[in-house]
Amino acid sequence: MKTVLISGGGIAGAALALLLRRRGFAPVVVERAPGVRAGGQAVDIRGVALEVMDRMGLLTEARRMRTRMRGMSMLDADGTEVERTTEYALSSGRLDGDDIEILREDLVRLLHTHTHEEVEYVFGDSIVSLEEHEAGVRVGFAHGPARDVDLVVGADGQHSAVRRLAFGPAEDHTHHLGSYLSVFSAENFLDLDNWQVWLRDGDAGFGIMPVRDNRELRIAFGFESAPLDGDHRDTEWLRRLVVDRLSALRWESDRLTKAALEAPDFYCDALAQIRMDRWSHGRVVLLGDAGYCASPFSGQGTSLALVGAYVLADALAGRAAPGDDHRTAFARYESAMRPFVEANQALATENPGGPASEESMTRAKNAITLPHAPR
Known part of the structure; x- marks a missing residue:
């Protein structure tokens, strides 16, 4: 039984672990966080990714967990409503469609629930070295003892440690999109009832949506900026940046600032794409945001993770040609995924500052x- 070490216990990593285990592999998931990560924005499962969820047997459960938005309002900088609709939401698209909007933490928890009994999870650790040898890869960790495994998958996000170790510095593959995004939770101080609001004030803006039966808010705040000189893991530095910009807003700045200061799940990062000529090196391969982050501007990061996990698991299982080695499998994975990735990354740059067209989204999500x- 081949051992596949997966760095990252998010959507991509957990989905791959589930799919590999069902195909007779022994996946091991290593996650830097001390447990299943909470928080995060609502994410979308669209097009072909819905079929992946169905084949995993999780589609019905995911549909039960979906958000239930009734519509949205667009506000001016003073908080005055200038537009409203019950047909469409910026966070998810058409409200009468088959696509699913679900909180990221709910989807990760669903995948973990269906994998943890058969898959080894190692929380609170991370990969610090990779040494390939004839029979596999010797993997060093920040805390635990080194392991020898057959293959390594980097599913550890936009700032992937596996990508850095196997392919070089992040700046060689990162393309900044001119903005930063922060996501955090708060009490429902706006009393929103399955209704989201969006506002833009100068070079900053936000979307706010209620979750958990309207008990909580998820606030997604973005601001335009060139790449900032700081540590992307320094949460307090990022929190100060966000608070400074929130305090300059004309509407609800005090309560938004307070929420950002107090949120235990505060997140902020640059909006960027990862673009690479290849996603594998020897016995190491990249999956999801680690190899082809499309950025939240695309609305397709989750679908890329799920579809990528399915295609990679299928390629590694060698169904097309039993006995194929990892090099053949990685090539088959990349050949199938690259056109899909390119179509979905293009969504993020089609309409800077706004969503891609519905026609483009329909083509990309089914490509x-x-x-x-x-x-």
Whole structure:
């Protein structure tokens, strides 16, 4: 049984672990966080990714967990409503469609629930070295003892440690998109009832949506900026940046600032894309944001993670040609995924400052055909 070490216990890593275990592999998931990560914005499962969820047997559960927005309002900088709709939401698209909007933490928890009994999870640790040898890879960790594994998958996000170790510095592959995004939770101080609001004030703006039966808010605040000189893991430095910009808003700045200061799940990062000529090096391969982050501007990061996990698991299982080695499998994975990735990354740059067209989204979310499901 081949051991596949997966760095990252988020959507991409947990989905791959589930799919590999069902195909007879022994996946091990290493996650830097001390447990399953909470917080995060609502994410979307669209197009072909819905079929992946169905093949994993999780589609019905995901539909039960979806958000239930009734519509949205667009506000001016003073908080006055200038537009409203019950047909569409900026966070998810058309409200009468089949696509699913779900909180990131709920999707990660769902995947973990269906994997943790058969998959080894190592929380609170991270990969610090990779040494490939004839029979596999010797992996060094920040805290635990080194391990020898057959393959390594970097599913550890935009700032992937696996990518840095195997492919070089992040700046070689990162393309900044001119903005930063912060996401954090708060009490529902606006009394929103399954209704989201969006506002732009100069070079900053936010979207606010209620979750957890309207008990909480998820606030997504963005601001334009060139790349900032600081540590992306320094949460308090990032929190100060966000608070400074929130305090300059004309509407609800005090309560938004207070929420950002107090939020235990505060997150902020640059909006960027990862673009690479190849996603594998020897026995190491990249998945999801680590290899082809499309940025939240695309609205397709979750779908890319789920579809990528399915295609990679299928390629590694060698169904097309039993006995294929990892090099053949990685090539098959990349050949199938690259057109899909390029179509979805293009969504983020089609309409700077706004969403891509509905027609472009429809094409991109369906721009791949999955391999036949295994028996």
